[in-house]
Each structure stands twice: as C-alpha cells, then as structure tokens.
Amino acid sequence: MSKAKLRKELQTMTHPQLVDVVMAAYDSSPKAKQYFEFFLNPDADALLEKKFDLIAKELNRSRRGTCKCRISVIRKAIKEFEAFGVGPEKVSQLMLGAIRMLVGEYRYRYYSEALLNGTFRLVHDYVVYNNRHE
Secondary structure, eight states, rough: HHHHHHHHHHSSHHHHHHHHHHEEEEEEEEHHHHHHHHSSSHHHHOOOOOHHHHHHHHHTTEEEEEEEEOOOHHHHHHHHHHTTTTOHHHHHHHHHHHHHHHHHHHHSSSSHHHHHHHHHHHHHHHHHHHHHHO
C-alpha cells in the first residue's frame, strides 16, 4: 500500500477508529511499539546507547580469531535509528561510533573480505551523509 493510499484511508476514519488502529499496531508489532514509545518520550541518547549496545554485541561474534559480525546488521541498526527522526547529528554520531568500533576490533580479529568492504562502504556512506547534511 502506498503512503497516499494510506493517508486517504486514514482521513476517512473517525478519531475512535484511528485510536483503535494505533493500539492494534502497538500490540501487534514490537517495532511499532518501540516507535510509539520513542514518539511519546523522545530520548535520542537512550536510543543511541541501545544501538551502540546492539553493534557491540554484533562485533563480539567471533570464532577462532575471526570476526563473524554481519555488516548488514550494523547498517540495519543505523537505518532504523535514522528512521526515528532523531536528527543528522545523532545519526552521524552513531555512524562514527560504529566505524570506530569496527576499526578498533580489527586490531584483534581477522576480518573477511566482505566485512572489510562493508566497513569501507560504511566510511564512504558516513562521509556522503555528513556532506549532504553539512
């Protein structure tokens, strides 16, 4: 369903119907619940710490000296953080923190070629993002 179609449908609903839709979304989806909790109490620093913890947990995945973290999980965490509308400063802070964690871990563990390329791409995305948001 497109945003325009959803907007049109929501405009035809009454206030109690909208409340029911929001409550159903809150109950049915953990991501929707997390979004509404952030919407009601917008604490960007707490959300930033949660994402840093998630990235650190992902970086701790290893086997026999090889880092088994998935760059896709790190990129997804950054994308989800940005979707909350926290502002470019905080997104930039999370991206830089993720890069610093990845580079710091590189000293102690072997990185696969895919993980190295993903790290380089994240650095590139960080520079482009900051250039776009000045």
